[in-house]
Amino acid sequence: MIDVLYFAWVRERIGLPREKVETSAATVADLIDQLRAREDRYAAAFADLSALRVALDQELSSFDAPLSGVREVAFFPPMTGG
Amino acid sequence: MIDVLYFAWVRERIGLPREKVETSAATVADLIDQLRAREDRYAAAFADLSALRVALDQELSSFDAPLSGVREVAFFPPMTGG
Amino acid sequence: MKIAVQSEPFDLGAETSAFSAAVTGAGAAGAIVTFTGLVRNDGGALSAMEIEHYPGMTEKAIAAIADEAVRRWSLADVLVIHRHGRLAPGETIMMVATAAPHRADAFAAAEFLMDYLKSRAPFWKKEIGADGSDWVAAKDADEAALKRW
Amino acid sequence: MKIAVQSEPFDLGAETSAFSAAVTGAGAAGAIVTFTGLVRNDGGALSAMEIEHYPGMTEKAIAAIADEAVRRWSLADVLVIHRHGRLAPGETIMMVATAAPHRADAFAAAEFLMDYLKSRAPFWKKEIGADGSDWVAAKDADEAALKRW
Numbered sequence: 001m002i003d004v005l006y007f008a009w010v011r012e013r014i015g016l017p018r019e020k021v022e023t024s025a026a027t028v029a030d031l032i033d034q035l036r037a038r039e040d041r042y043a044a045a046f047a048d049l050s051a052l053r054v055a056l057d058q059e060l061s062s063f064d065a066p067l068s069g070v071r072e073v074a075f076f077p078p079m080t081g082g
Numbered sequence: 083m084i085d086v087l088y089f090a091w092v093r094e095r096i097g098l099p100r101e102k103v104e105t106s107a108a109t110v111a112d113l114i115d116q117l118r119a120r121e122d123r124y125a126a127a128f129a130d131l132s133a134l135r136v137a138l139d140q141e142l143s144s145f146d147a148p149l150s151g152v153r154e155v156a157f158f159p160p161m162t163g164g
Numbered sequence: 165m166k167i168a169v170q171s172e173p174f175d176l177g178a179e180t181s182a183f184s185a186a187v188t189g190a191g192a193a194g195a196i197v198t199f200t201g202l203v204r205n206d207g208g209a210l211s212a213m214e215i216e217h218y219p220g221m222t223e224k225a226i227a228a229i230a231d232e233a234v235r236r237w238s239l240a241d242v243l244v245i246h247r248h249g250r251l252a253p254g255e256t257i258m259m260v261a262t263a264a265p266h267r268a269d270a271f272a273a274a275e276f277l278m279d280y281l282k283s284r285a286p287f288w289k290k291e292i293g294a295d296g297s298d299w300v301a302a303k304d305a306d307e308a309a310l311k312r313w
Numbered sequence: 314m315k316i317a318v319q320s321e322p323f324d325l326g327a328e329t330s331a332f333s334a335a336v337t338g339a340g341a342a343g344a345i346v347t348f349t350g351l352v353r354n355d356g357g358a359l360s361a362m363e364i365e366h367y368p369g370m371t372e373k374a375i376a377a378i379a380d381e382a383v384r385r386w387s388l389a390d391v392l393v394i395h396r397h398g399r400l401a402p403g404e405t406i407m408m409v410a411t412a413a414p415h416r417a418d419a420f421a422a423a424e425f426l427m428d429y430l431k432s433r434a435p436f437w438k439k440e441i442g443a444d445g446s447d448w449v450a451a452k453d454a455d456e457a458a459l460k461r462w
Contacts, residue, residue, distance in 0.1 A: 008216055008288035009299050058221035060284070074218060074286075078302035081217075081246065081287030082201055082258060082278055082416070090365055090437035091448050140370035142433070156367060156435075160451035163366075163395065163436030164267070164350055164407060164427055176333050176345075181326030184349065188403040191354025196325075197423075198347045200333065204414060205340025254337040265353060271424055274346075278416055 002067070004031075006045070007076035010052065013045040028054050029063045031073065045075070053078055084149070086117075088127070089158035092134065095127040110136050111145045113155065127157070135160055165230055165242045169222050171249035176200055176256055183243050187263035193240040195270040199278055201257040209293050210253055217248040218286035229280040233262070236276065236313075237269040244277065246287065279309040314379060314391050318371050320398035325349055325405055332392050336412040342389040344419040348427055350406040358442050359402055366397040367435035378429040382411070385425070385462075386418040393426065395436065428458045 005018045025031035032049070035042045046052065054061050055074040067073070087100045107113035114131070117124045128134065136143050137156040149155070166183075168174070180198055187193040203213045230242045243261040251257060260277045264270040281287075289300040315332075317323075329347055336342040352362045379391045392410040400406060409426045413419040430436075438449040 005218070007218055007286065008290070011216075055218070055221060055286070058218070058224055060225075074221070076218070076286065077288065077299065078307075079283055079286055080289045080300045080302050080306075081215075081285045082282035087367070089367055089435070090439070093365075137367070137370060137435070140367070140373055142374075156370070158367070158435065159437065159448065160456075161432055161435055162438045162449045162451050162455075163364075163434045164431035175330070177326035177330030180329045180347070181324070184325050184351075184405075188351055188405075191357075191402055194351050194353040196347075196349040196351065198329070198345075199416065199420070200345040201416070202333075202337055202343050202345065204343040208340075253340055256333075256337075267348065267350070267427055271348070271420070271427075275420055278420075 002031075002070065003072045004035075005072065005074040007074065009077055010045050010075050014041050023067070025067055027063070027067060028056070028061065028065050028073065031067060032063070051077060084113075084152065085154045086113075087154065087156040089156065091159055092127050092157050096123050105149070107149055109145070109149060110138070110143065110147050110155065113149060114145070133159060165234070166244070167223060167226050167230060168245045169217065169219075169226070170245070170247055173247070174245050174256065174259070176259060179243065179245065179259060180261065183241065183261045183263070187240045192265055193263040194265050195267040196261060196263045197267075197270040197274040198259060198261040199274050200259045203251050203253050203255050203257060205253040210291055211294060212253075212292040213251045213257070214290040214292060214297070215248040215251065215257065216288045216290070217246075221286050222246070225285045226281065229277060229284060232280075233273045233276055237262075237264060237273040238266070239264050239269060239273055242273070242277070244281070246281065246285070248287065276313050279306070279313065282306050283310060314383070315393070316372065316375050316379060317394045318366065318368075318375065319394070319396055322396070323394050323405065323408070325408060328392065328394065328408060329410065332390065332410045332412070336389045341414055342412040343414050344416040345410060345412045346416075346419040346423040347408060347410045348423050349408045352400050352402050352404050352406060354402040359440055360443060361402075361441040362400045362406070363439040363441060363446070364397045364400065364406065365437045365439070366395075370435050371395070374434045375430065378426060378433060381429075382422045382425055386411075386413060386422045387415070388413050388418060388422055391422070391426070393430070395430065395434070397436065425462050428455070428462065431455050432459060
């Protein structure tokens, strides 16, 4: 079980801010494939990975990063702070 | 008659902040030659022109600038504001 | 070093005074730079800005950016305050302050902090206007700005 | 635009607040940068700093520099305060503030103002220590800094 968090328009498209996901995905990309297959709203949120960023346990990471040992995965658009 | 002002170490070397000078100098450089010839303290103050700046009527200028029409000449070291 | 992530407004003048008093007491600082980000009015089209963030990660990301600034430049102190939640036009969104012996370091560190906070701290802005709302898109220029450091 | 040349201390926090309030009321500013110059302690060697200036020319030179900043960048407002006379370690020497729609303009204009105030406004600093006093020498780096604009 892994905590998956969504922010900004990713949260809005998927319709929830966080959920627990049962997964044996080896990498972030594998997890995305699993989520995309669930429902259209997931497929829509993950349609264009170039518009997405991912953080693993609150550190920015990449889509090919391994998930082993990771407790929290967050998906969000490019940040717009400051 | 022209007002001649001195600032910072130029003022200290010459020993006064301002004076009126009777001059027919055509340029700043001519005026400096006239002042240098007066006394050692002027010669000391104007020994190294690369360490000096000049303003004519409160605008930064150059040593070869003409003095015609100028009422106020100021000599000082490079500025150190800010 | 002070880092604050908060929904409450902050008093720019009071924060600037307190930051300045702390570094001038120590005596090593000759230069203080502050940057303040405000919600622009945009000709009245904007009624509010909503700022979402990632609690937990936000504080860590800002601390990492501030630590990097302290490593790169000779700084006497660093301050970062960033708000989240709903803000009206004219309200302060965030501020950074840097203190350094020399002005070049204070300016460079403040610009570095801003460039990184813009694109590497987990905040997302949504503009709320009369005709609906829209997430602010990240600009290529903001990503490009990181390359100069 | 506010330009002040004065011997009296100024309140950095209050000046920053007032500058910010004026530009946020207008609504066009998204970014405010302030720079403050302080008398450094230099390890206790400095007992005071004496700042001489050229009354009359000082105000004109600062106004010309500020006007040039307004010509070069998109600015909502500019503030310059510069003190003269005898200052103790830790005291504020001067400040500039810039307000702009975007942060790059606010930063660039503030750095431009500082570079020009440093070498083109008629102020001269003298450091007064236990072992006597010395005029601060202009740095080649300060003159070189003007070339980037």
